[in-house]
Structure formats: structure tokens, C-alpha cells
Amino acid sequence: MPIFDNFQDYNVGLTGPICGGFDISPDDDSDLVQVTRAFMVSGAGDVSVVLKSGATLNLAGLTSGVLYPFRVCKIRATGTTATGIVGLV
Template identity: 45%
Template sequence: MSDPFLNTHPSLSGPATAGFAVTPSDGAELAQPSRALYVGGAGDLAVTLLSGDSVSLGAVPAGSLLPLRVSRVHATGTTATAIVALI
């Protein structure tokens, strides 16, 4: 299949082109910052945004797609599961 967007510069408003499973950690940053987070299992989410600010999001519903630029998903304070970083 040909990709009509092959020569288009990616933007934050465009669709994600890759992703990886996230294992929450209090000490390790993500392999690369996210464009968005998908939360497969409901729960709380504690993250460090790309700005360096740490925030907690309570009661995130299962199946949520959150447009967050995140450098870390913390283990402490995160009860959500099946988290995927989209880039």
C-alpha cells in the first residue's frame, strides 16, 4: 500500500505513526516523549509532562486517548493499566 503522507512533515495535530507499551516507573523516562497516551484499563495516571510539571489524572476511563506530551509515567500514583505511548 502506498502512503500518501510519506513526504509530509509530521505534526502534533496529525495521527501517530508509532507507539510502544509503557511500564510505569518512578525512575525511568520513556524511550521518547509521547504525542498521546492510550489508557486501556481504567484508573489513575501520574505523569511528568514534557515541560517538567508532574500531574495526576484521577479516574481515567478505559479506552481513553489523552493528547499529552509525556516524558514519564510514574509507578507511584498510577493504577491505570494497558498504557501505550503514541508517537
């Protein structure tokens, strides 16, 4: 029996709940499979990101389990020390 979804007729937007996710392996060259709505880390540390706008940011001292609402198209290996990074969409 399929799971009932009360919200199946609603459009997905940035203010709605997260509907999916994927593991991220930091890479200096490759873009992510899709732009994130947010990301989380399971091992605290720094994360170097390229935003959807093309700007590069070095986010220092991120805490595990916190939702970081950044529209990211790449997480760079150079400058990233956090582990267990998950992209949320």
C-alpha cells in the same frame, strides 16, 4: 509489494495522525523511550505523569480507550493504577 502511503511526503506534526506507539511500564525513575504526543490506557484508573515541561500531574479516573493528548516524558509507578498504558507518537 510495499504498502502505498499517500502522505509519505508530509511532515509529522502534532496535528497529524499518530504514526507509532509503544507499551509503557510505569516507573518512578526511568524516562520513557521518547516523549509522547498522547497516551491511552486499556484498564481504567489513575495515572501519575511527568510532562515534557517537568511538571508532575496526577490524572484521576482515566477511562479506557480514550486518547489523552499529553506530552509525557515519564509515567510514574507511584500513583498509577491504570493498566495497559500505550504511548502514542
